[in-house]
Amino acid sequence: MKAFTLLTDPVYKKPEKAYNRLQKFLRSLIRDERDLPFVYLTIRISVTLIPLAVLLFIPGISNWLWWTAAIAYLVLNNLIFKGPYGLMLHCTSHRCFFERKYNFMNHYLPWVLGPLFGQTPETYYSHHIGMHHPENNMPDDDSCTMFFQRDSLRGFIKYFSSFFFAGIFHLARYFVRKNRKNLLIRSVRGEFLFIAMCVGLSFVNFPATLVVFILPFVISRIIMMLGNWAQHAFICASEPGNPYKNSITCINTSYNHQCWNDGYHIGHHQKPSLHWTEYPNHFKQNLDAYVSNDAVVFDGIHYLHVFAYLMLKRYDLLAKNFVNIGNRYSSDAEVIAFLKQRTRKISAVEAAAVHAA
Numbered sequence: 001m002k003a004f005t006l007l008t009d010p011v012y013k014k015p016e017k018a019y020n021r022l023q024k025f026l027r028s029l030i031r032d033e034r035d036l037p038f039v040y041l042t043i044r045i046s047v048t049l050i051p052l053a054v055l056l057f058i059p060g061i062s063n064w065l066w067w068t069a070a071i072a073y074l075v076l077n078n079l080i081f082k083g084p085y086g087l088m089l090h091c092t093s094h095r096c097f098f099e100r101k102y103n104f105m106n107h108y109l110p111w112v113l114g115p116l117f118g119q120t121p122e123t124y125y126s127h128h129i130g131m132h133h134p135e136n137n138m139p140d141d142d143s144c145t146m147f148f149q150r151d152s153l154r155g156f157i158k159y160f161s162s163f164f165f166a167g168i169f170h171l172a173r174y175f176v177r178k179n180r181k182n183l184l185i186r187s188v189r190g191e192f193l194f195i196a197m198c199v200g201l202s203f204v205n206f207p208a209t210l211v212v213f214i215l216p217f218v219i220s221r222i223i224m225m226l227g228n229w230a231q232h233a234f235i236c237a238s239e240p241g242n243p244y245k246n247s248i249t250c251i252n253t254s255y256n257h258q259c260w261n262d263g264y265h266i267g268h269h270q271k272p273s274l275h276w277t278e279y280p281n282h283f284k285q286n287l288d289a290y291v292s293n294d295a296v297v298f299d300g301i302h303y304l305h306v307f308a309y310l311m312l313k314r315y316d317l318l319a320k321n322f323v324n325i326g327n328r329y330s331s332d333a334e335v336i337a338f339l340k341q342r343t344r345k346i347s348a349v350e351a352a353a354v355h356a357a
Contacts, residue, residue: 012277118217126187234342243269244293255302291326
């Protein structure tokens with residue numbers, strides 16, 4: 001176990017120097033100056049991945065040049081930019097990025113850059129904003145984790161397979177049931193336009209289409225569901241709708257610096273529209289609520305660690321990085337027992353009984 005002492009995760013600090021001319025121009029485009037790092041990231045992605053993607057589709061280039069571009073594209077896409085881009089898309093889904101008069105630019109991330117990362121246009125927004133947050137990992141949430149044994153690889157494979165092969169149909173069914181026509185159209189349109197594009201481009205240049213679009217799509221879907229699984233792995237069966245008891249928080253990790261404080265998932269479900277730079281202070285201000293609700297907080301690890309430790313059943317490593325806020329536990333053995341109880345499968349009957357109550 002670890003004691004809570006301080007936070008090292010990023011918070012906003014006013015720049016010490018005045019903005020230069022370029023920074024002032026970029027600042028004028030966006031709604032919140034705290035999102036200037038998103039502008040810089042968008043530019044970096046645009047000037048690297050887009051030229052590489054175009055190069056891979058050029059007919060007749062030499063094999064060595066094609067393979068060099070392909071490797072560079074895959075490394076940059078999946079190892080360097082995927083996490084920061086995905087969580088930038090997440091933040092800008094909750095809080096509009098560009099000023100109203102430049103609203104057309106808000107389509108750039110989901111429609112231009114998104115497909116390069118395997119993010120089908122607007123399906124992420126529709127799923128995350130239109131379903132996941134309103135349903136809060138409860139049974140009507142089609143990405144709900146509570147019906148699976150959450151330290152089981154077999155359970156995760158079932159969970160992932162359902163999302164990968166039928167996720168868009170489940171999402172469409174949800175929007176039909178909720179009579180949300182606009183989100184239904186946006187989600188289905190984006191998914192099937194992306195698939196149609198991949199099919200068409202495969203006849204033009206299959207190797208390039210595989211590298212630029214298909215592999216990033218498969219990897220993104222794995223990472224997204226792996227992340228959601230870890231974020232909602234520890235659920236209190238008697239209060240599964242309580243964000244303090246169905247989500248986790250990961251503090252003091254480099255992941256929060258690279259991916260815009262995404263580790264603060266409890267706080268995010270509490271206040272989804274809070275700016276990403278505010279979550280560390282929000283956490284400190286609400287420590288009493290974390291203690292009284294037996295919230296699960298880890299220090300120094302992030303969702304990939306949590307997922308791996310669960311699949312390997314390394315509860316000892318989870319306990320080692322567990323934050324004992326409020327001195328609730330006297331030993332790692334107590335923490336392990338608590339965590340194991342939180343990962344057990346919750347039956348539909350149990351969920352229905354809690355929901356009815």
